[in-house]
Amino acid sequence: MSALLQQRSTGAARDDARLRDRLVFGDETAFIDLYERFSSLVYTIAARVTRDRRAAEDVTQEVFLAVWQRPLAFDPAKGSLRGWVAMMAHRRAVDLVRREEAHRRTTLDGRLHAEPLGHGDPVGDQVSDADAAERLGTALRALPEHLSRAVTLAYLEGRTYREVAVELGVPEGTAKSRLREGLRRLAVALQSIHAQDGEGP
Amino acid sequence: MTGTQSHSTVVGLIAAWALDACSPAERDLVEAHLGGCPACAREAGELREAAADLGGAYLRPPPGRLAGLRAAAAGRRPPATAVPGYAAPYAAQVAALDLLLSGLEPRDWPRIAAYGELSVRDLVVHLAASDGLVAAGLGLTVRPPAVPGETLAARTAAVLHAERGWPVDRVRQSWRAQADALCHALVGQAAPGTVTVTLDRPVPLVDALTARAFETWIHGEDIAAAAGRRPLPPLPEHLHPMADLAARILPHVLFRHVPPPHDRSVRLHLTGDGGGSWTVPLRATVPGRGRPAAVISVDVVEFCRLAGDRRDPARVPVEVRGDTAVARQFLAAVPAMAVVP
Incomplete structure (x- = not known):
């Protein structure tokens, strides 16, 4: 990691810790800041996974309430606030989808997000299709099909790696290693995206 | 499972974990391992950051949801009460201590937290007693009624007596309600610089609130230590x-x-x-x-x-x-x- 990037990530970690602490001290303006920073991220993940506007709103609300109620659950030493909030959103969305699997799943297109979502998107208006998001799409498309399909089945379709294995007709060990290889390649690509963008989208 | 077996299992599961694609039991296994394995923790962190971007281009959440969300948040956990700037450190410490107390287990409340004899419960009562002297100095009605010239020690003893047998939730809510009432009373103070309250000795109101913030923080650290939680220093602008x-x-x-x-x-x-x-x-x-x-x-x-x-x-x-x-x-x-x- 370059010295400049290291410095930036240290500054970002301090900002995250400061926002977390303001939440601990009951600062309502910190809650508003949190919402302004992450509501699109949280809603996007919830909407992509649940494909249901109402469910996405519920997940979004529960994520922000959970952070407000337990801000100390976030440990800045373990990663960014953004990554943590995204994780909470994804977990809740996946839990919801798994509970309502039969009702909710109508499409099985695992490459959903690799396509432009601006037109006819069932869950909302696209805010940005430029810059980081576009380069993410490029990074995803640059992945071999067998890797991107495994990753998107898991993340966007809410499948477990066992279900991914069945879906793709491969052994479970192969499914796990495809998830790992695909996500690792994306992590490398995204690191360079964030290095160009500063804090990212 | 031995550490080595656990490590090799977890290495294979980290990406699935980062994508929420493993079973609850596997998730627990990974998370238990991460605390003790810096290499896996680093990889887990990197993969989590990458997963955060998989939602792709941002969608706009429906507008106008923030007001309702703020109301819901305040219902789940009251925010720091709005106060003049000089009392902001106090209101913040009250909110943080309330957060800490609301997360305690019943077994934490009798733990000895200060001076070798005061339990967590006693300390909360003690804080309420000291707050009560400031509140009474501003003309608020406090319970039990404040006696003119009452020392902090006497006040603490009186409140301990009045609240004996109370469930801990009631002790906490009573402390918080009085602190909030004190905060509300400050909003109406036209010239706080001219007001003096008595805390064993006469103290300017502004300093009294800083002292209350200070004591609430320090006893909050006592309580955190007794309950095995990490202390959190005040925000720099409150510490100063x-x-x-x-x-x-x-x-x-x-x-x-x-x-x-x-x-x-x-x-x-x-x-x-x-x-x-x-x-x-x-x-x-x-x-x-x-x-x-x-x-x-x-x-x-x-x-x-x-x-x-x-x-x-x-x-x-x-x-x-x-x-x-x-x-x-x-x-x-x-x-x-x-x-x-």
Whole structure:
């Protein structure tokens, strides 16, 4: 990691810790800041996974309430606030989808997000299709099909790696290693995206 | 499962974990492993960050949801009560302590948390007792009724007596409700600089609120330690007035602990966010002459803990220049100011 990037990530970690602490001290303006920073991220993940506007709103609300109620659950030493909030959103969305699997799943297109979502998107208006998001799409498309399909089945379709294995007709060990290889390649690509963008989208 | 087996299993599962694509049992296995394995923790962190971007281009959440969300948040956990700036550190400490208390287990409340005899429950009552003297000084009705000239010790004993047998939730809610009432009363104070309240001695209202913030923080750390939680220092902008209060009280107590001559001063550099520099005369009534006898640099959070009598003056890391003996006597006297009664 370059010295400049290291410095930036240290500054970002301090900002995250400061926002977390303001939440601990009951600062309502910190809650508003949190919402302004992450509501699109949280809603996007919830909407992509649940494909249901109402469910996405519920997940979004529960994520922000959970952070407000337990801000100390976030440990800045373990990663960014953004990554943590995204994780909470994804977990809740996946839990919801798994509970309502039969009702909710109508499409099985695992490459959903690799396509432009601006037109006819069932869950909302696209805010940005430029810059980081576009380069993410490029990074995803640059992945071999067998890797991107495994990753998107898991993340966007809410499948477990066992279900991914069945879906793709491969052994479970192969499914796990495809998830790992695909996500690792994306992590490398995204690191360079964030290095160009500063804090990212 | 041995550590090595666990490690190789977890390595294979980390990506699935980052994508929420493993079973609950596997998720627990991964998370238990991450605490003790820096290599896996680093990879987990990187993969989590990457997963956060998989939602792709942002969608706009429906507008106008923030107001309802704020109301729901306040219903789940009351925010710090709105107060004038001088009382913001107090309102913040109250909110943070309430968060800590609401997360305690029933078994945590009887734990001894301070002075070898006060339980977590006793400390919350003690805080309510001290707050009550400030509230009564502002003309609020407090329960049990405040007695004119009541000392902090007597007030604490009276509130302990009145609240004996109460469930801990009621003790916490009573403390919080009184703190909020105090905060609300401050909003109506037209000229807080002219008001004095009695906390064993007459104290300007503004300083009284800073002292209440200070004590709430220090006892909050006592409670956190008793319950095995990590302490959280105040925000820098809240820490600064507490350090300033301590630096202003010191000249009133130092002369009893530092041998004469008292026409000297010590330069105090409090380092870290919220710190600053103060010239502290050894006696309030005697102006310090010339250059400071000693210069002491110490971390501002550690200094405040020392002022709260929560650190050993001989063990706090400090940097001293000038007269080392005076500096040592000065540091030894800091806990005696009893900023936290």
